[in-house]
Amino acid sequence: MxxxxxxxxxxxxxxxxxxxxxxxxxxxxxxxPSSPLRVAAAQATAVPGDIAANARGAAALAARAAGEGARVVVLPELHLCGYDLTTLATHPDRCEVSADERGTVADPRLDALAGAAVSHGVTVLAGAPVRRADGTRTPSWRSTRRAR
Incomplete structure (x- = not known):
């Protein structure tokens, strides 16, 4: 056919x-599509357990990638929390972002990254464990916890 x-x-x-x-x-x-979709894979050294600092670093990476024509920026798995298994297991509160009752992540530590995405017109894919409003966590935290 x-x-x-x-x-x-x-x-x-x-x-x-x-x-x-x-x-x-x-x-x-x-x-x-009428034009190619440029995707940037971005990586930087992350600070374990410091979501705000990692989000600021990711914001700079997103701005740079957008300046080079990227419309999508992909960060490494669990970049926002630094992907440090010890910190994830012993200080999960330092590694989690907060979600509201609807499941929407609206953590103020991500404001720099969200602002960069909006101002530069890029979509940023970033990950961190999520603490839901009911206190439960996303499966990524539980699977990391078992891995230690």
Missing amino acids: SLPDDPHLPDDPHLTDLPHLPDDPHLPHLAL
Whole structure:
């Protein structure tokens, strides 16, 4: 089977194995993006248990990546808390960000990073254990706790 003739699709032999899509006005138009999506992988030395400092450092990385054309910035796993297993196990309060009743993270220690993302128009992917409003933690904290 092949795709319907579409001048917006590239001439790629790998696409010929896709099933034929019916002419349905409710299906999205099959067109490639008009510009490339530049993604930056950013890394810096993080301070164990210092979310505010790590968020400020991440904000600087996000600003730099945006200045070089990135629209998405990806930080290492648990970068915001410094990914230090001892600190995660012994001082979880220093490593967790807070979420409200809806599960939205609104921790003021992340303000510098959120501000940089907004002002530079980039999406930043960053991670830290989350303490929910009901006191429970995200699974990443529990799995790290078991690993020690």
